[in-house]
Amino acid sequence: MDLALKNNLLENIAISSDATGNIRHQALDTLRSLGLPTSKTEEYKHTAISRLLEKNFQHLGVSTEKSNITVDTFRIQDLDAHVLVFINGVFDQAQSVFSTEELNIQPLAVALAERKELIENYFSKLADTKADAFVALNTTTWNNGLLIEVKNNVQVTKPILIHQINDASKSKVITASRNLILVGKSSEVSIIEKYDSMGEANFSTTVNEVFVAENAGLTYTLIQNDSGQRYQFNHTSIQQESNSRVNCFTLSLNGKAIRNNLQLSLDGEGIDSHMYGLYLLTGDTLADNHTVADHRKPNSISNELYKGVMDGNSKGIFNGKIYVRPQAQKTNAFQSNRNILLSDKATVNTKPQLEIWADDVKCSHGCTSGQLDEEALFYMQSRGIAKDSARAFLLYAYAGEVIEKISNETLRNYIDALVSERLHKNF
Amino acid sequence: MAKDNQVLEEITSKEYEHGWTVDLETDSAPKGLSEDIVRFISAKKSEPAWMLEWRLNAFRQWQKMTEPKWPNVTYPEINYQDIIYYSAPKQAAKPKSLDEIDPELLKTFEKLGISLTEQKRLTGVAVDAVIDSVSVATTFKATLAEMGIIFCSFSEAVREHPELIKKYLGSVVPVNDNYFAALNSAVFSDGSFCYIPKGVRCPMELSTYFRINAANTGQFERTLIVADEGSYVSYLEGCTAPQRDENQLHAAVVEIYAMKDSHVKYSTVQNWYPGDKQGKGGIYNFVTKRALCAGDHSKVSWTQVETGSAITWKYPSCILKGDHSSGEFYSVAVTNNMQQADTGTKMIHIGKNTKSRIVSKGISAGKSQNSYRGQVHIMKRAENARNFSQCDSLLMGDQCGAHTFPYIDVENSTARIEHEATTSKIGEDQIFYCQQRGIDEESAVALIVNGYAKEVLNQLPMEFAVEAQKLLALTLEGSVG
DSSP: OOOOOOGGGGSSOOOOOSTTHHHHHHHHHHHHHHOSOOTTSGGGTTOOHHHHHHHHOSOOSOOOOOOOOOSGGGOOTTOOOEEEEEETTEEOTTTOBOOOSSSEEEEHHHHHHHOHHHHHHTTTTSSOTTTOHHHHHHHHHOOBOEEEEEOTTOBOOSOEEEEEEEEESSSOEEEEEEEEEEEOTTOEEEEEEEEEEEESOEEEEEEEEEEEOTTOEEEEEEEEEOOSOEEEEEEEEEEEOTTOEEEEEEEEEEOSEEEEEEEEEEOSSSOEEEEEEEEEEOTTOEEEEEEEEEEOSSSOEEEEEEEEEEOTTOEEEEEEEEEEOTTOTTOEEEEEEEEEEOSTTOEEEEEEEEEEOOSSOEEEEEEEEEOOOHHHHHHHHHTTOOHHHHHHHHHHHHHHHHHTTOOOHHHHHHHHHHHHHHHHHHO | OHHHHHHHHHHHTOOOTTOOOOOOOEEEOOBSOSHHHHHHHHHHTTOOHHHHHHHHHHHHHHHHOOOOOOSSOOOOOOOGGGSBOOEEEOOSSOOSSGGGSOHHHHHHHHHHTOOHHHIIIIIOOEEEEEETTEEEEETTHHHHHHTTOEEEEHHHHHHHOHHHHHHHTTSSSOTTSSHHHHHHHHHOOEEEEEEEOTTOBOSSOEEEEEEOOSTTBOBOEEEEEEEOTTOEEEEEEEEEOOOOSSOEEEOOEEEEEEOTTOEEEEEEEEEOOOOOTTOOSOEEEEEEEEEEEOSTTOEEEEEEEEOOOSEEEEOOEEEEOSTTOEEEEEEEEEEOTTOEEEEOOEEEEOSTTOEEEEEEEEEEOTTOEEEEEEEEEEOTTOTTOEEEEEEEEEEOSSSOEEEEEEEEEEOOTTOEEEEEEEEEOOOHHHHHHHHHTTOOHHHHHHHHHHHHHHHHHTTSOHHHHHHHHHHHHHHHTTOOO
16 A cells, blocks of 8 residues: 655645744754654554545645634623634634723734744744644745733733634635743633634644743633534643642544544643543544643643543544653642443543652553443433434543533533533434 | 652562572584574474474565564564574483483572482472473473373484374464574574373373573473374473673473363563673573364463563463364563563454453563553354453553553454453552551562463462562562562
8 A cells, every 4th residue: 555645735834934933944944854644653553644645635824815704603602701703714803703991912923023032932842843744834825813912910801712613615725823821920810712614625734832830720622513524633742840739621423534633741840731632423523632731740640531432433532641751759640541332433542651650650541432321321222212313322421521620611511511412412 | 759769779689599500511503594494493303204394384484584583572683593593401311210311400400409319309389391302301201101291302203203283383374484483493492392181181291391501502392282183281491601701592381282272371480690780691582372272162261470681572372273162371571680571462353252362461560561462353253252351560660661562453343351450569558557567668569560470370370479479579679660
């Protein structure tokens, strides 16, 4: 089998000459030398995303197709938030509602042009272009995104909700967005990214670089509920300093192929990190979650729980890495990945990985794959509950363990309803 | 802490006990590898033409392959042209009984603690001893022959049972399976062959002792076990190598073919020279071990205690093809000083209602790196497959590493897979508890480590369990983290 890809996907990529021009050129060189990942690439072993892209797109440069759809159908009802709307990779000022009283929000390109120190200290410092070809692609082509900056000692009251909507009803859409998020000392902020799409094939890359300073807290929620034709690469690197807290929640429901990289670097002591994920897949959706908890200093805790349900021809992939560096004594790291397969055509590939170089640590991981408990199903059926409903109930309870970790009540209720509807309708 | 370090120092500076060489005149091939060497080995062993063809085919395939780079180990490039591929102890004629054997050779075994005569008389273990590639003596052959069991050296099997060898050689590990298996297929010098006929329960433990003696020789032995319908056999393999400065390459292949209702138990205690404290010398152990549970209800279990070798690269696997077949893997891997181990298993579930169980216990001390790498693959057809895996790591000292790379691939919804892994050190409170009761620190650690590894050690046959426990204590006692 010939694994080599026709590399024309990487041709004709235009590079804008903005403040990060040099970084873009370097990233393109890196990208060309890496090539897009194939099934021989360990990190993409089960994720044939390059093949899928090749089938659907001529090249991977960003598209310029405009759209004037409204965000209304994609809103999270009743959520009091700063709302920022991107449609086909263009910031939609009219539909966005936000205030800059508590924090600084501005287009990243503008911020980088004005403030050199952002490039020197933060931009492209966490997301390694050499480690992943799609990070390199994003670093080369990004044309939208935000700087979100929270000063020291600020508790941002409202969450920040970023809508990334791709409207590919007229032609194929390719977007690349880049966010830089700086959370100051002893501050607190919650960020939600919501991905929706409509129409034909569309592809998006997002790279988030997040710096969480001492004593600060960040909640990061990712909701992927696309129309089924979206190919998506989402990379989030978070660097944590001492005594900071990070809670991540990833919900993947729809889309053609989803690849999420979530990388936490615990670069301080007394850190608390939580990663939660839920993927409920049907049809031929592929969802690939790669997470990293990198313990670099002593006395920190990381905890991870990812749960999945696969039906139809769907494919679930999980890879969780825990690194404990030699200095990171007294680390506590836990990881759990659980999967339910509902169809014989669905598959799951999971690889929980521990790499430990320190001895005084407590690390464990567990993963399971199975199906619903027959006895529980039978019990409910014997009490007059139809099999489909009984199944949905059980799955809902299974998913509940992850959903209940969301602290914002409105958001939790929204996700709860989304999941519940999906389980009753589609499974 | 100071005391801990001192104890650690003491243990880690312990010299390798089996490090000595015996002057045996050897009959070696020149250094290097080419088609001529393959022909030389084949001629030396007076092999038939089909065997030579098989080797040459393997050699040609090997030339096209590249060394795997994915294991989590680092070592200097191996120069495959700088190795002697064949070395046989010189002997005038084939020995018919132990009395005819070179007394030097017998002494070698005695030092290792496997005196053939002793074992023959006392323990009832049939030993097929391999020193530098050629099987020297096989005891209890007559007793086994009565039951129809064939247990002999590989070269003998090629001569006397060509139909079995032709049928099963390479049926589980094909010549082009991987780089080291291909190399082995081309140049393997000897090994053991074992056939258990239908319905026979082998009355004794079969055992091979491998030992690398001559300097600069790679050892490439090949073991083939065929268990016919309804048979049972327990096979032991032990390995030691004397102290050598240059790294020695060991690329063995073990194939197990299990037919309907058969049960094969394969146990290994590996105590090869791990190199000195600076990581100089030591054996490179690149082994391919695989079992095919071809028939329904067949069962294969691997048990290994790995304490030696500078580098271990070894994944005893089971292909569970027959319905209701089951595979087991129990492993204790200990690394100390500069040792590196990348070991684990593969369980490939193909048949319905197949079961597998993996228990892996890693212990790393000194500056060593210990990795578990395993795969559980449930194929589409494998209805109701069941797997349980547990891999625990114990770290001693803050300069070693423990890594876990489990791959779990499920393609059938009825499969039930559980995997869990933990990493920890010996608890201070555990040691304190023992000390309170008058057990000194060193004994306490030995006690705890033995308890930690018990689940695996319990799987070993009596004769091996004792040795394995001694080995564990020897490598680790006192290494308090």
